[in-house]
Amino acid sequence: MKIRVEIKYLPNVEDPEALSIKRNLSMLGYSGIDDVKTYKIYEFTTSINEEDSMRQIQDISENILTNPVIQEYKIEKISD
């Protein structure tokens, strides 16, 4: 099955990459861009049953992919 993990910065945490993109875009002459956000997506394809897959991806998201102090994650089943 396919499972997507979307990782983003917590609302009150500065996103350094987004800030620098926003600043550079205005220097490059792009106008009317009020905000930039960045997300990271990890898409896993597994060959074990759904319960084990979701439990493992939850564990991986929490302990490996995400820094809970500054990030949050969302897990989404994409396909069987």
Add this chain to the structure above:
Amino acid sequence: MKIRVEIKYLPNVEDPEALSIKRNLSMLGYSGIDDVKTYKIYEFTTSINEEDSMRQIQDISENILTNPVIQEYKIEKISD
């Protein structure tokens, strides 16, 4: 309006981050994970009209955010 740009590696191009995650997950004892893919998402909030917004984001995606040799991008309007 809100516009999302999703950037991923071209099908025949190796995703170094995904490869190292896959390798490390199996060393850490996670099983049944056959494939890992990574995507990057940039979400822009603009205050100009739709046509100018889409034209600018197309230009930004093509010339700044994406390396056309190894990556492809998809632009999606999220909200007005």
